[in-house]
Every structure is written in C-alpha cells, then in structure tokens.
Amino acid sequence: MDAxxxxxxxxxxxxxxxxxxxxxxxxxxxxxxxxxxxxxxRKLGEDITETLEVVPRQWKVIQTVREKFxxxxxxxxxxxxxxxxxxxxxxxxxxxLAMILFDKFGQHLPLNRQVERFEREGVSLSLSTVAxxxxxxxxxxxxxIKRRGxxxxxxxxxxxxxxxxxxxxxxAWLADVLHRIAGHxxxxxxxxxxxxWKSASPAAxxxxx
Numbered sequence: 001m002d003a004x005x006x007x008x009x010x011x012x013x014x015x016x017x018x019x020x021x022x023x024x025x026x027x028x029x030x031x032x033x034x035x036x037x038x039x040x041x042r043k044l045g046e047d048i049t050e051t052l053e054v055v056p057r058q059w060k061v062i063q064t065v066r067e068k069f070x071x072x073x074x075x076x077x078x079x080x081x082x083x084x085x086x087x088x089x090x091x092x093x094x095x096x097l098a099m100i101l102f103d104k105f106g107q108h109l110p111l112n113r114q115v116e117r118f119e120r121e122g123v124s125l126s127l128s129t130v131a132x133x134x135x136x137x138x139x140x141x142x143x144x145i146k147r148r149g150x151x152x153x154x155x156x157x158x159x160x161x162x163x164x165x166x167x168x169x170x171x172a173w174l175a176d177v178l179h180r181i182a183g184h185x186x187x188x189x190x191x192x193x194x195x196x197w198k199s200a201s202p203a204a205x206x207x208x209x
Contacts, residue, residue: 017050017052020052022050029041029043056121057121059121059122059123062093064082064083064090066079066080066082067079067080084182084183086133086136086137086140086178087132087133087136087137088136091129092133094174094175094176094178094179095175097133097137097174097175097178098171098172098173098174098175098178099171100114100130100133100134100137101134101137101156101174102160102170102171102174104134105153105156105157105160106160106170106171111127111130111131111134112127114130115127115130137178138152138156140178140181140182141156141177141178141181143181143186143189144159144177144181144189144192144193145159159193159194162193162194162195163194165194166194166195168194168197170194172199173194173197173199176197176199177192177197180192
C-alpha cells in the first residue's frame with residue numbers, strides 16, 4: 001500500500017497473519033471517468049482486500065559438485081571429501097528427512113500416507129525406501145536418543161514434544177541436527193538437545209515468528 005494513499009475499506013486478514021509476507025496485486029484502474037467519460041483522472045485512494053493463500057510445496061534436486069584436480073608435479077589426483085549424508089549415497093537432504101520424521105512422530109502420519117502424498121506431488125518414493133530412511137536417521141540421532149532414554153520411537157516422540165515445550169520448531173531442529181551432528185564434538189552433544197539448541201536461523205524458533 002502506498003504511503004500517500006491510505007487504505008479505504010476492504011477485507012483485511014486478522015492480526016494473527018501480520019507476520020506473513022504480502023504479495024501486492026494491483027488491478028489496473030479505469031482510464032476514463034465512468035460517469036462523464038473524461039480522461040483527466042487523479043488517484044484519490046485505494047481499497048485493499050487481503051486473501052489468505054498457500055504456495056504448494058516445491059521439490060528440487062541439489063547437485064553437489066566436487067571438482068577433481070591433478071597435480072602437474074606428481075600427477076596425483078586431489079578432491080574435496082564428500083559431505084556427510086544421513087542416508088547412504090545422500091539421496092535425501094536433511095530438510096526432507098526432518099519432514100518425514102516430524103510427520104511420522106510429531107503429526108502421527110503413517111509412512112504409507114506420506115508416500116501417497118509425495119506421489120501426488122510428482123515425487124515417487126517406495127515405502128521401503130522411506131522406512132529405511134527412518135532407521136538411518138534414528139541411527140544418526142542415536143547419541144541424542146540415548147541421552148533421552150527409552151525405546152527409539154518413544155525417545156523420538158519425547159524429543160519432539162520437548163522441542164515444542166521449549167518454543168522450538170521440531171522440524172527445523174531435526175533438519176539442523178541431522179546436518180550438524182556428524183561434525184559436532186561428542187563431548188558437546190548436549191548442545192543439540194532441544195532445550196539447549198541454538199540455530200543460526202531465527203525462523204526456527206516459534207516465538208520469533
């Protein structure tokens with residue numbers, strides 16, 4: 001909304017939606033007077049109607065390129081080590097894995113329902129592949145899960161509830177921990193627990209939203 005022209009009338013979303021980004025769509029105004037047909041028009045103001053909308057989830061494939069170099073002196077090949085992946089061969093990134101984990105343990109959405117939803121969105125994944133990813137993630141998170149105690153599923157439920165109680169987005173926490181845990185010092189793993197966790201992204205904290 002232009003500062004020079006105050007809002008007049010129209011339907012505005014509730015204050016709970018003030019944190020959401022706005023997309024401004026301007027309907028072209030009239031080029032002539034609707035009464036006399038004259039073309040000497042001057043902007044008087046504007047009416048704004050706000051409509052809550054959602055953008056469908058977008059999928060993408062990230063290509064991690066590791067260039068190879070050969071030494072002109074000894075002819076040996078040098079290459080940067082491959083980045084850590086929670087899943088062998090890195091078929092799924094931390095955000096996707098966090099979504100699968102959170103939907104299963106935080107939203108109680110069965111894996112077959114998740115696979116069906118992926119299929120509708122144009123991404124084909126077998127149920128066994130997704131199930132294997134749960135096991136692989138739990139293996140990666142084992143040092144944290146052991147600190148929580150109990151069986152694997154119960155510990156995952158407990159960690160997600162703990163994240164919510166500490167005003168932390170469980171899915172953001174899972175994605176960040178899956179990404180960082182391999183290179184995190186073992187004696188400082190407690191820093192990755194929900195009540196101690198700090199992320200570089202302020203959006204991960206529910207209170208900051």
